[in-house]
Amino acid sequence: MAEGDAVPELGVRVRLDGRASGSDVTALKTWLEREKPLEERMSEDTLRIQERPRTDQPQGHMGFGTEIVLVLAGSATSAAVTELVRYVERAVKAWLENRRRVESGEEPRASVSSLDSDER
Secondary structure, eight states, X not given: OOTTOOOOOEEEEEEEESSOOHHHHHHHHHHHHHSHHHHHHHHTTSEEEEEEEOSSSOTTOOSOOEXXXXXXXXXXXXXXXXXXXXXXXXXXXXXXXXXXXXXOSOOOEEEEEEOOTTOO
16 A cells, blocks of 8 residues: 555445435434444444445435445454444344334335445
């Protein structure tokens, strides 16, 4: 790797589609930040949870264009990413079930995947 090259980030991406709103993204991010294992990693500075512009939509796309990214810090391994994906999938499922109980209307569709190694 040449000097000045960005180090690829390892982590997880969560996208909400369908009828998702900005408040859904914010609520899910807050939910994830309060999940005990994720909260512990954040307090140890080994995990960051961020909202970012989506990378899969063309410039000028109409609609909500934010995703949640959970970035592992330090020398994370692909096994750590796989474990994080599985945990986040369960947490997102629990958030959707909770949302279904407290809000009416069509719920957003959620997808959870690992970050591509060349994305930042």
